[in-house]
């Protein structure tokens with residue numbers, strides 16, 4: 001993302017959402033893929049794709065539709081017309097790692113000696129460089145700059161000495177370090193795999209004769225499927241005509257779920273590893289009210305993820321909850337495109353304040369995070385312009401201090417406002433009357449005790465080694 005665009009958005013992005021469907025009775029899966037992906041659009045808006053095949057047809061015949069943009073822009077009636085098949089995978093992408101180009105769109109379709117592999121990934125592996133080199137020195141030529149291709153090559157290579165494709169996936173996973181939730185389509189099987197830390201979610205659903213693998217349970221709801229269970233961190237599941245097979249040989253109890261999935265990325269109507277995303281946001285708001293109380297007249301949330309946390313704050317503090325913001329839901333990728341867009345108006349296009357809610361009032365404004373502070377400052381200004389007498393900002397996460405290497409675009413050190421400024425300095429910079437963050441030691445309370453989670457962007461305690469290219473300075 002270039003500097004100008006990141007200034008406009010000033011928010012953290014997820015990299016991807018994945019989906020896989022296999023209908024055991026041979027029914028067409030295209031509409032389930034389409035609507036399921038639609039429900040995952042919030043996880044990536046820069047490119048998307050669908051690939052389907054027929055498990056009873058010729059091996060290796062894969063039909064796909066991929067492109068830059070939203071699902072509604074890429075997957076038109078015309079482009080989907082011939083995509084018939086009873087097995088398929090889909091992907092939505094935000095280009096955190098690997099440039100944003102048509103070559104990097106997923107699912108990747110790979111033809112090799114054993115047939116075809118179609119693969120879609122959410123997350124980032126951190127030893128891509130080493131794994132890529134290992135392949136390049138043995139003659140591999142890469143067509144993309146994404147680590148998904150490196151993973152696919154390693155699976156294909158392991159497949160040559162494995163009895164089954166799922167065995168090859170397990171063997172390849174032993175080499176991967178980092179975050180990955182994968183859906184893989186082979187000519188006769190659908191496979192799902194989640195890294196042993198369980199950074200990003202992956203769940204299993206069922207609708208009639210169809211099995212579904214999805215990044216979030218919200219995608220299952222969207223296609224009227226039943227939730228079966230989460231894929232365990234480290235688990236490989238294989239679905240074929242005989243049902244589900246599971247390999248848990250790489251599962252451990254050492255988990256590092258991305259805590260930011262609960263705070264911001266995932267939809268509030270999703271459950272991740274048995275925890276309601278909505279409830280975790282309500283809890284974050286309640287904790288903020290306990291730890292950062294203030295006298296005020298109304299609590300408002302910055303849409304979308306700030307809303308549930310604001311409700312939690314209101315419930316705990318007894319201060320009335322108000323809907324102060326009207327969001328333009330139709331601002332998509334095209335909005336980020338124009339480089340000449342007036343910077344001052346960018347937030348206003350996305351968000352408008354209702355003076356009826358804030359005029360003459362002391363306002364508590366809840367947001368999920370502050371990255372550079374530019375957007376937060378604009379929103380505070382908008383509230384004051386609309387007549388708020390005081391604006392007290394409460395953030396439902398701790399301050400961002402370190403970059404993320406696991407598939408989200410938390411930027412490096414100096415771009416993070418909290419890295420070089422005290423809380424009071426940040427308060428002044430955003431023009432707030434007071435500022436409070438969720439305390440680090442209360443993060444555990446938002447998802448429940450005993451759930452291993454990653455908080456490296458707040459603490460610098462990375463659960464894995466770091467990529468080779470990260471300098472000593474950046475590691476501090």
Ligand code: SF4
Pocket residue numbers: 199257258259260261403404405406407408410454455456457458
């Ligand atoms: S570093 Fe932060 S954003 Fe990245 S996986 Fe960990 S908690 Fe999530």
